[in-house]
Amino acid sequence: MADHSASMQTKAIHAGEPDPRPAGAAVAPIYQSSTFLFEGDSAYDDVHYARLSNTPTHDVIHGKLAALENAADALVTASGMAAISSSLLTFLQQGDHVLVQDSLYGGTHMVVHRDLPALGVEVSVFDAAQPDHWKALLRPNTKVLYAETLTNPLVKVGELDALAAFASEHGLVSMIDNTFASPVNFRPIEHGFDLSLHSATKYLNGHTDLIAGAVIGSVDRIEAVRHRVNHLGGSLDAHACFLLHRGIKTLPLRMERHNSNAIRIAEALEQHPRVVAVHYPGLDSSVYHATASRLLDGFSGMLSFEVEGGREAAHRVQDLVRIPLVAPSLGGLETLMTIPAETSHVGMSAEERAAAGVTDGLIRMSVGVEAAEDLIADLEQALSQIQ
Ligand code: PLP
Numbered sequence: 258m259a260d261h262s263a264s265m266q267t268k269a270i271h272a273g274e275p276d277p278r279p280a281g282a283a284v285a286p287i288y289q290s291s292t293f294l295f296e297g298d299s300a301y302d303d304v305h306y307a308r309l310s311n312t313p314t315h316d317v318i319h320g321k322l323a324a325l326e327n328a329a330d331a332l333v334t335a336s337g338m339a340a341i342s343s344s345l346l347t348f349l350q351q352g353d354h355v356l357v358q359d360s361l362y363g364g365t366h367m368v369v370h371r372d373l374p375a376l377g378v379e380v381s382v383f384d385a386a387q388p389d390h391w392k393a394l395l396r397p398n399t400k401v402l403y404a405e406t407l408t409n410p411l412v413k414v415g416e417l418d419a420l421a422a423f424a425s426e427h428g429l430v431s432m433i434d435n436t437f438a439s440p441v442n443f444r445p446i447e448h449g450f451d452l453s454l455h456s457a458t459k460y461l462n463g464h465t466d467l468i469a470g471a472v473i474g475s476v477d478r479i480e481a482v483r484h485r486v487n488h489l490g491g492s493l494d495a496h497a498c499f500l501l502h503r504g505i506k507t508l509p510l511r512m513e514r515h516n517s518n519a520i521r522i523a524e525a526l527e528q529h530p531r532v533v534a535v536h537y538p539g540l541d542s543s544v545y546h547a548t549a550s551r552l553l554d555g556f557s558g559m560l561s562f563e564v565e566g567g568r569e570a571a572h573r574v575q576d577l578v579r580i581p582l583v584a585p586s587l588g589g590l591e592t593l594m595t596i597p598a599e600t601s602h603v604g605m606s607a608e609e610r611a612a613a614g615v616t617d618g619l620i621r622m623s624v625g626v627e628a629a630e631d632l633i634a635d636l637e638q639a640l641s642q643i644q
Pocket of ligand 1: 364409437457458469470
């Protein structure tokens with residue numbers, strides 16, 4: 258399905274497109290139909306029905322996503338959380354044990370630390386930067402290992418190659434949330450992971466106008482997740498597939514700008530006297546810089562920073578900036594700012610946040626594609642007023 262030799266930009270535009278093109282349309286049409294004529298298909302999953310993610314509109318986007326990460330197959334879902342929860346519930350059942358990274362997106366944290374234990378799944382936590390500690394966590398019933406390429410909101414990078422190799426050596430299904438990196442900066446299957454998961458709401462779509470998820474991997478693993486999604490119902494509707502398909506075509510172009518803007522902003526923030534910490538793996542000063550440089554093709558547009566004065570000062574910055582929108586989520590054209598302790602991580606207890614290093618005054622930025630110099634000037638005028 259995937260042409261591994263083409264460049265990312267060419268694949269983003271041409272991979273997965275129907276051949277021949279229906280009615281000669283340059284853009285794959287949207288099949289806004291919930292059902293399709295029955296043509297004697299014998300198995301339930303062969304019937305063409307939009308919840309089964311098997312319409313021509315789904316096929317196109319599955320092919321393109323697989324190609325972007327040099328994988329065999331892909332599946333889109335109704336949200337990133339549908340991709341994550343359905344994948345976990347495909348490979349875990351009552352009595353199993355899962356290894357999860359210590360710092361996870363808030364929604365995922367809830368699933369693994371609240372919902373999975375309620376279903377009888379045991380959970381242990383690992384530090385992705387400490388390979389020597391992983392083996393001691395294994396149990397006879399350990400089935401899945403779950404990580405994130407770049408963590409939220411501190412943008413940490415673990416020993417990802419070693420993690421995938423460890424999972425493979427011990428027969429675990431390895432899953433990684435690749436949302437923050439995007440396929441442009443990291444392709445998990447190339448590094449030995451079994452499943453790459455995305456909130457396609459973010460960089461993959463890139464226009465802040467839909468909710469979607471994606472699971473990428475081998476034909477067998479995707480088939481297994483597809484069965485679970487068919488039953489749980491978290492499939493993506495045709496119109497959202499169409500919009501996501503349109504968004505993905507510019508992913509490489511957008512990521513180039515997200516990557517270059519974020520490094521310039523991180524460097525400017527690091528020099529600012531009111532800023533006490535900047536978390537961005539693209540900075541030479543980051544403890545994750547060497548690992549990130551080895552594993553990634555770019556450092557993404559996500560960064561976080563702390564200003565002098567804690568929560569109150571962070572609020573002042575948010576009030577004073579003129580370009581960034583103060584909103585959760587990430588990966589769109591517009592720069593977004595948020596205080597994770599009050600948004601993505603609000604569901605965690607204060608102790609859990611403290612353990613994860615999410616301080617009350619931490620500001621997370623999803624750096625957009627505006628002019629970097631405008632964003633830097635705006636941040637400087639805001640910071641100069643916080644005293
Ligand atoms: N994974 C990460 C890293 C996220 O940031 C998010 C949402 O913010 C999700 C998963 C969940 O995605 P969605 O909101 O599309 O369900």
